[in-house]
Amino acid sequence: MLVPPVYRRWVTCPEPRPQAKLRLFCFHFAGGDASVFRLWARQLPAFMEVCPIELPGRATRRGEPPITRFPELLDKLASMMLPFVKQMPFAFFGHSFGGVTAFELARWLRRSGGPLPVHLFLSASPAMHIRQGPPRPLSHLSDKEFLKEVASRFGTPLEVLYSEDFRLGVLPALRTDALVGESYQYAPEPPLDVPISSFGAWQDTEVSHEEANSWRLQTTGRFQLRMFQGSHLFLSTERPRIYKAMLEDLAPQFQ
Template sequence: MDAVDAVAAPRGGTYADPLPEVRDAGRWLHPAEPEPDAGVRLFLLHHSGGGASMYRAWPAELGAAVACRAVQLPGRQERRREAPYTRLEPLVAALAEVVAQDWDGRPYAVFGHSMGALLGYRLTVELERRALPAPALLAVSGWAPTGFSAPAALSSDPLAALRLLGGLPAGVEADPELLAQAVRAMAADGAVCADHRDDGAVVGAPVVAYQGREDPLLAPGAMRAWSGRTAEFLGCRTFPGDHYYLRDHARALTADLSQSLSRYTATG
């Protein structure tokens, strides 16, 4: 099994500059070659137990003006032979290095769903802390720093959590190998999320939030907590559906996101 790209810092410790080395940052990103004429990059972070494929339809929805960069974490899909991260801090440090390597001077934004929203938030905090090029916009979905409750089964029974949340794609449960990979990734991602200790960090980037109206993991009004984590909160857009509402509403979500991208990345 391949080693994880970044070496974990001691619990409670911090990374010193420079960022930990990440071998071949392109391995983390889909597609391998971004749209060359796009005016903005959009880094997409997936949910617990998921993978970059959840965003396969987004490039077509967003069009050639946006270069989608779907992040593939180790331990799933084509990276299934690599050890997954189980700690938040080293994963965020590695993501910061991936973004730093991929950045070419054009403005960029970050979108994350569920665990991806947590990662996007901590990634933005880390980039700003290091005075590295930070996103012009942070878009978060299905997770909030307060008012979010992970299912109890997440740590004790990842398969039960996947079933409860409807996070198993069609055909996965019927394939023992794919199912084992999904459970392994879910368990590791659950450990990453459990490793988060909220410090109330505020980001300089504008934040726009999205959620499903019937999301069982979010308390009423939870997404409004983002107003206290940014200098400019752009509000919360609500769609019909549960925690995975964006599967059915990707077109409407990306249309709304496009408007914010146009506004906040126009000047870089």
């Protein structure tokens, strides 16, 4: 994929594959960045071109002002991705709040008359329509209390969160994403005519089995729930099994 410089900041492509039949856009979890999917570009089959999304205020875009409100982020992200979703069939993969972003981006494309993804992969993401209200806000907390709450919700060891590398490299982006999440509001719309695969983890205390399973109500197409071992951030430990599940679920469209 030839990526014009203006887009290289938002839509990355670690390994361009001109002969690909499917473009997989990947959305990272809160506090993450595009490097979360670095190995995916090499390890997934040649028919897939992996395009991780890089948001402002982190990693290679650390010097840019972050966007802290979800509606603004969604509109900007959609406008920057629109040229790429028109070029070939595409799918979305999002982990944690990245899954919510992927889902809302698909609905944005439908409202705008744009092309829809051939598949949505929503990993460690709660179906927001069944949540009674937003999670407790985090953004107002001191760094110490903020990190304690993150450890409690997502199972990340405190020694990792308190490390200097984390505080300098990840904490600013994580605080930005907390603001983004707090500004998100689910609005009812008809189900998408897009197959959905929901990936959950048995030890995830942040997203219940019911919340992962309830994505089935957001599609008129095929739905598949798959449960993995691990806690909320099972993305790296279960990567080979995630690949296998994705390829199985894409098989009806890419035999």
